[in-house]
Amino acid sequence: MTAAGVTVVDHPVAQHKLTLLRRAATPPSLFRRTLRELGALLAYEALRDLPVAAVRIETPVAEMDASEIAQGTLAVVSILRAGNGLADGVSDLLPDAPVGHIGLRRDEATLKPERYYLNLPRGIGRARVLLVDPMLATGGSAADAIDQLRAAGVREIRFVCVLAAPEGLAHMAERHPDVPVVTAAIDSRLNEVGYIVPGLGDAGDRLYGTV
């Protein structure tokens, strides 16, 4: 467990969508739509304590004190490629939050992440960052993405995934104990080629039909 905590979103709607993602027979079109919907549900839970600003508004009936998420409070960062499937759902929920991208690909032999792209929104150091990637397997990709966010001056980060392996959670606890993890499930283990078991396969390939 990470010191900052692991939240498993066990809501029936989230679990139903997770089952669709896990099924090998689910085609990319349904996988993409479902990952997007689950991204919104997981982000909703991960942002439960996001600070809001007071704002005076007029309803058709009266003036009142209301609350809103101020511009600059939140940024979303997606770990390419598969993270984009979740990030689209977060953008459905919070369309004004800027979205950054960190390009990482896992080397099939070493299972270590290789960097190939970085594009972060201006002023990201002042925002809380929701870092999204469906799979936390060895944890190498998430930990490296967090290293890059820290180097850019980000202080508060939450990591949202669909599936976490115990090995990935242990890696996060060691490298980034202050980063909370929100996931739809914790699976049993990694197999000999670093895939989550029972898992859902290669999230990027299933999202983009590149299997």
Ligand SMILES: O=P(O)(O)OC[C@H]1O[C@H](OP(=O)(O)OP(=O)(O)O)[C@H](O)[C@@H]1O
């Ligand atoms: O926890 P780890 O062991 O680092 O593995 C998880 C990473 O592997 C997958 O990406 P992949 O490298 O397959 O890239 P893709 O999204 O482009 O398919 C996944 O989306 C994570 O980024």
Ligand SMILES: O=c1cc[nH]c(=O)[nH]1
């Ligand atoms: O099971 C896994 C592990 C890493 N990356 C994936 O896409 N799936």
Ligand SMILES: [Mg+2]
């Ligand atoms: Mg992949």
